[in-house]
């Protein structure tokens with residue numbers, strides 16, 4: 001088929017369609033009142049929030065469509081055309097660097113019939129060409145080329161059919177987050193006081209952090225919240241769940257180091273749903289001896305202050321609400337991608353200080369792999385627990401029996417040594433706060449539910 005060449009022929013009238021936007025009936029997805037399914041004051045959680053499809057769908061709409069979600073590390077983008085494919089909730093997202101070296105994020109779905117315009121996990125490209133009919137998009141998401149474009153007639157304008165861009169993409173010290181909400185509060189404000197704790201991991205080095213070893217991905221049977229809340233609030237499981245791993249790592253091989261099993265610590269409790277826990281000890285040190293020997297602890301005290309070096313700098317766990325977590329001593333950052341109420345996909349990176357020489361990088365990479373890689377001695381314990389809890393949660397009676405999040409009720413307080421609200425190491429306080437935020441978002445209409453969106 002060739003293009004019509006008769007310039008005088010009258011073009012048929014083409015009605016310009018609404019630009020990728022049609023009216024949806026309000027009741028297409030029923031909104032549930034889930035406010036009674038969690039009780040953050042009394043410390044109770046209904047297991048239906050882990051199993052019900054309708055609750056899960058509402059999470060996509062009211063939590064993932066308006067929260068800051070981790071996309072990638074800046075180090076993954078060095079030159080124009082570098083891209084990385086990920087998800088925000090279940091939406092496929094293409095993160096890429098344009099010619100001006102700006103990092104942008106787009107919905108990875110062709111505006112024609114909806115196929116992904118890029119199917120590679122990561123790489124470098126000049127443009128994204130959909131393999132279904134060949135629409136091609138440039139690095140700014142503009143529709144640049146349409147095969148047989150003449151067939152659309154005159155009313156068709158490529159400008160109207162670019163990739164849907166994530167309106168907010170912001171970085172915090174190398175960590176790139178995206179948010180669909182056009183009125184989202186800035187990322188730094190959303191992180192709030194957690195930044196002080198997070199900096200103990202990603203701001204140890206004036207040069208910043210880098211990523212090594214690619215992205216590890218694995219699938220777990222279990223609701224995404226089981227992992228996210230555990231990393232926010234649960235040091236409690238460490239001594240029991242990880243007993244064998246701690247034994248392996250103890251100098252005698254006979255049992256976990258007493259100082260690990262019994263040491264006191266703190267938990268940070270964010271009103272935005274984030275949480276972090278860490279032991280507090282004068283001799284907090286990196287477990288790996290090569291990494292331990294590399295660090296100048298006096299310099300770290302100078303940079304981060306005593307309280308961070310004896311607290312959140314090494315051991316500990318944290319979650320940035322809703323689904324991004326990290327482990328400073330291991331150098332692990334991870335996203336719990338939701339894949340239905342009963343399944344999650346874990347994506348994990350190894351992040352370490354840019355100034356580290358090669359042998360220290362390798363030691364830290366291996367340490368992370370051995371402890372919190374997909375077959376890491378700690379990681380396997382955690383995944384097994386989440387799958388165990390999920391496997392039986394759908395039982396009719398089981399599902400109706402509420403779960404206990406009452407540890408440390410009333411221990412939340414302000415502490416002059418630590419920003420924000422804190423609780424004790426063994427506490428569910430950050431878990432209660434996680435579910436308080438969850439309930440708040442699940443109970444209030446999101447930006448896209450308001451008129452005009």
Ligand code: FES
Pocket residue numbers: 110111112113114115130131132133134135
């Ligand atoms: S679906 Fe992409 S070009 Fe048709």
Ligand SMILES: [Fe+2]
Pocket residue numbers: 237238241242378381382
């Ligand atoms: Fe664990």
